[in-house]
Amino acid sequence: MVDWKNPPRLFIPGPVKVNEDVLQQLARPTLGHRGKEYAQLHGDTISMLKKILFTDQNIFLSTSSASGIWEAAIRNCVGFDEVVLCTCCGAFSDKWAGVAKSCGRNVEELKVDWGKATTADMIDEKLATGKYAAVTLVYNETSTGLTNPVYQISEMMKDKYPDVLVFVDSVSGLVGLPMHFDDLGWDVTFASVQKAFAIPPGLAVAVVSNRALGKSKNVPGRGYYFDFQQFAKQAEKSQTPTTPAVPHIMALNYQCEKLIAEGMENVWKRHKEMGELVRAWAKEKFALFCEEKYASNTLTTVKNTRGINVAETIKAIQDKHNTIFGNGYGKLKEETFRIAHMGDITLDDLKELLAWIDEEI
């Protein structure tokens, strides 16, 4: 029987550990979403998010997981007569290409082997054909534990292809990795809050450029729930088109206050330190799955070079310490395992987990 009063400590790459004080925010009395109290909460949260994500453009709060914004970016900003280049370097970037196809769009994939990064040169070569209206990228590929060189890619795109729209899945990147939305020249980026925002699942944050919003006006068949035009109209009143997950927005507001107080440079530094700790351990005891140069500071995908039984190791640690980390994702199950180091996870938490894994291997 599951002991609901004592659930496992989470080191899976989402949902991640949520601190008690954050959980308390979800238990606050609710607000009517068309009232002035909600508008205040919404408006304050958006103002803080603009600072955290370095943008003066549009931020929408979507009561959905991040996958909804995969679909939103495509359905709002890619015409049926256009071609979108979907870069694929792991399970999640692959899935986004699948979502774009399922929206009836013309998709071409730029694939690299899992564990390899998608580079500016690879994208440049494709875009030089002049064929593409938009590109999808994954900032941090949660299956392979890899951070793509999105700053270099963005510089190249701003310089050579300023008219091509850029959609970036930052689901396991925000707010653990640097992200200066306006300077990067991106059009859509997003994350669900169960990753480095360290909130239970149920809400996604989307940043949308003015040009993406403008373009969406003329793209037919946007649907209703994820229509950027609907979000923008309601955002003027500090509201959402449909009833939002108010408790999650309370928790998001609380987490944003903490992030601003800490300062984003310090937040990124904290994530880097956690990444370095886990990588050092992984290299000593096993190996990294991806090229080290691109290894992520929010999670590590460890290559199972010792051939341990990952599922059994996870179970043993759960039984003894009520703590779980992640098996490999999809086809990388057992071949790899994953440890999250994002959000409110600490260096001490990680040291404890790594010592427990050491006892099992």
Ligand SMILES: Cc1ncc(COP(=O)(O)O)c(C=O)c1O
């Ligand atoms: C990189 C990436 N993109 C998208 C998703 C899907 O997010 P959600 O489950 O919040 O829809 C995930 C989930 O882990 C992810 O890691």
